[in-house]
Amino acid sequence: MEIEKIETMLTQLIKIVGSIQSDQQEMKQSICLIQSDQQEMKQSICSIQVEQLEMKQNIHSIQAEQLEMKQTIHYIQAEQLEMKETIHSVKTELKQEILALEEKNEKRHQEIMERLKGIEDDQDFIWEKSVRNEREIGNIKRKLS
DSSP states (O other): OHHHHHHHHHHHHHHHHHHHHHHHHHHHHHHHHHHHHHHHHHHHHHHHHHHHHHHHOOOOOOOHHHHHHHHHHHHHHHHHHHHHHHHHHHHHHHHHHHHHHHHHHHHHHHHHHHHHHHHHHHHHHHHHHHHHHHHHHHHHHHOOO
16 A cells, blocks of 8 residues: 555646746746847847937037027127117218208209399399389480470
8 A cells, every 4th residue: 555655646746846837938928028028128228228328419409500590680680789889870871962962952942032033133233223224315315296
């Protein structure tokens, strides 16, 4: 009986060892699958890191472009302000020139009006003299006739 017990125990041991070996084999396969998954995850992480680096570079280039655009806008604003100042000074100069021309025209107008008044006075004088002379000629004609 003891041999049977020993055989039974050996059989049980063999079954236990067999099941342990089968479990170990399954665990090894699971570990291989996990390692494969880990490798895929590492590759995915690497590709994500590469994409992140590209995105950072794109962001930096966008920021550089924005800075350049801001500088351009500031330059344009400065030019615009300068142009406004120039326009204002030109307007001021034009107003002064227009006022000067108006004064000059007013002086010329006054001179012309004075000359016309002088001519008008001379014409009145000439008419008066002509009328007097005509009267005198008429009187002389009557006396001689």
